[in-house]
Amino acid sequence: MTRFAFLYADARRAFERELAKARAEAETRLSISEREGVLREQFIAVLGHDLRNPLTSISVAMRMLSKEPLSEKGQEVLTLTQGSVQRMSLLITNVLDFARHRLGGGIGLKMTEGQVLEAEIRQVVAELHTAHPEREIKLEVTGVDAVTCDVPRVGQLLSNLLGNALTYGDPTLPIAVDVGLSQVGVFTLSVENHGPPIPEQALERLFEPFVRSTDDGNPMGLGLGLYIAAQIAKAHGGTLDVVSDEDGTRFTCQIPQEAGQAAGPTA
CATH class of the missing domain: 3.30.565.10 (Histidine kinase-like ATPase, C-terminal domain)
Known part of the structure; x- marks a missing residue:
């Protein structure tokens, strides 16, 4: 009976060690995942900011230029540029929304x-x-x-x-x-x-x-x-x-x- 008792105690201690190790590893992975999540959100925010700023400047310049007298060719180029700016802005919004959605952020609403x-x-x-x-x-x-x-x-x-x-x-x-x-x-x-x-x-x-x-x-x-x-x-x-x-x-x-x-x- 004594021999079986020792075997049982050893097995239990080994199980508890494995359980503690698994818990520690899980906590480490969770911590890493949380840090990566924060970094991803920061990256998305910076990406959106850095892409939108020059685009906003171009858009403002186009609006200012539209108030000036332009040739027919100049007006055509202005229209094409404004269309490109509008399309690029929508692409940026879609890419950022896609990234947030795939990272678990979902599509946020302000009703x-x-x-x-x-x-x-x-x-x-x-x-x-x-x-x-x-x-x-x-x-x-x-x-x-x-x-x-x-x-x-x-x-x-x-x-x-x-x-x-x-x-x-x-x-x-x-x-x-x-x-x-x-x-x-x-x-x-x-x-x-x-x-x-x-x-x-x-x-x-x-x-x-x-x-x-x-x-x-x-x-x-x-x-x-x-x-x-x-x-x-x-x-x-x-x-x-x-x-x-x-x-x-x-x-x-x-x-x-x-x-x-x-x-x-x-x-």
């Missing part, structure tokens, strides 16, 4: 009443139309004053959808943007363009990161716009869907107001 929502929507459409003056964009906004949402995020969602429509839609046909609040309390935002339908293989993965609407080798964009748009809709407790056929391609975001008011970041 506000919708009195300024219509102005945000019109501003987004005006900016993109300035960058593409040859394109026709039909905008209809109705009854959005009662909407509760993160206004800049909804503007970002619209910018991503409209930018996608401008890139892949038929340039000879208008793009329709419809925004409103239904009688059953659902905020709806849709963007419709005409042109070839999205291929079936692309539709299946359209809202995944780094996937584009077509597989024609078009190098424009990172393939993050639709992914970020879907995440913004999800953060509001809503959905983003697409229908694409020979008649056109229509993206529709729907946000029930009860869900939108209670929504928060999503991981």
